Amino acid sequence: MPELPEVETIRRQLDAKLKGQTIKSVQILKTGRETPHGQAFAKAITGKRIKMIDRRAKLIVWKFTDGSGITTHLKLTGTLILVEKNYKPTKHDRMIFQIGPHHLVWADVRQFGRMSYLSHEALEKKLSEFGPEPLELKPAQIADLFKRPVTRNVKSALFDQTTLAGVGNIYADESLFRAKIKPTRRLGSLTAENRLRLAKAIQQVLKEAIKLRGTSAQDYVDAYGQEGKFEKFLRVYGRKGLPCKVCGTPIVRTVVAQRGTHYCPNCQK
Ligand SMILES: [Zn+2]
Incomplete structure (x- = not known):
């Protein structure tokens, strides 16, 4: 999507x-x-x-x-x-x-x-029903959105549109990889440094993807019918079993909150 x-x-x-x-x-x-x-x-x-x-x-x-x-x-x-x-x-x-x-x-x-x-x-x-836009906030403001509820896992929080607007499955997985945070982590277990790293990773990955006109993992094409160019820069999404681009460990696909979720079991803690 x-x-x-x-x-x-x-x-x-x-x-x-x-x-x-x-x-x-x-x-x-x-x-x-x-x-x-x-x-x-x-x-x-x-x-x-x-x-x-x-x-x-x-x-x-x-x-x-x-x-x-x-x-x-x-x-x-x-x-x-x-x-x-x-x-x-x-x-x-x-x-x-x-x-x-x-x-x-x-x-x-x-x-x-x-x-x-x-x-x-x-x-x-x-x-007004959506949460804030991630590219209109400062990293510290985004970090604050991931303080609670403490029992919620970070992947669910990331694609909840009332917490933060616009992030879905692909960019949730990619942000968590860059932030070195495992998708199943509870919000309550994240340190202030974890949250800030996640906030910066979200902004970075979204900006890079916009620059390359998005990801054509499924059917997406832009308004000129052209595919986006970000797909080859994906580090975990859609890479089940392939070596992590950082450490070589095979990328794992699991299901978190009913969504296919990709992560590196070595890099993400
Ligand atoms: Zn890795």
């Missing part, structure tokens, strides 16, 4: 093209994952002018000049891709937007993604 670096990559690419443009038409090819349903969605947003394409946690947020907006959650297989005018729809496409001179396709093979049109008030409320 796209996490902060992937969603941020798409956001930047879309914002560069769509900011200031007006939605001219919305063609709904497959209905059911939008709110309001069907043509009511198209009607609600046609004619709206885009103030900016923003991001909150893993949501792409279309902010309109009248204060209303759309939240898009791509989920497992969703894509938003800028296409040419003469684009021929494929079977997984859900919607085609004409926005100013641009054409944007929302496609989704598994169809878990969501697109919601919200009033200004509803949008503000939705965006």
Whole structure:
């Protein structure tokens, strides 16, 4: 599932093209994952002018000049891709937007993604449900988020979107590896130094991944249909049985909080 670096990559690419443009038409090819349903969605947003394409946690947020907006959650297989005018729809496409001179396709093979049109008030409320953005805090502030609850394991805390926004499975595993912390550690067992190391690792890994336009471990592609380049820099995620890039010990995959979790049993304590 796209996490902060992937969603941020798409956001930047879309914002560069769509900011200031007006939605001219919305063609709904497959209905059911939008709110309001069907043509009511198209009607609600046609004619709206885009103030900016923003991001909150893993949501792409279309902010309109009248204060209303759309939240898009791509989920497992969703894509938003800028296409040419003469684009021929494929079977997984859900919607085609004409926005100013641009054409944007929302496609989704598994169809878990969501697109919601919200009033200004509803949008503000939705965006306030998440924890802070990791790249907007100082490391010491992030470190404080991982003090409690003391019995919770650090991996669960990392991908809880109400604790910290935007980190999912890939970047949780990568941050913990860099911080040399085992994913099953209880928050109460972390020292102040552990927490600070984790905070710095989170920021570092997210920044590096954004620079390389994210990780294409599964279906993710950016708004130009290009894969991200961070995959080959992953140190633990998806590397079960392969040698640790630091010490050579085979990387272990286990399940923590129902998520596949990768770590080095030697480097991470
Ligand atoms: Zn190692």
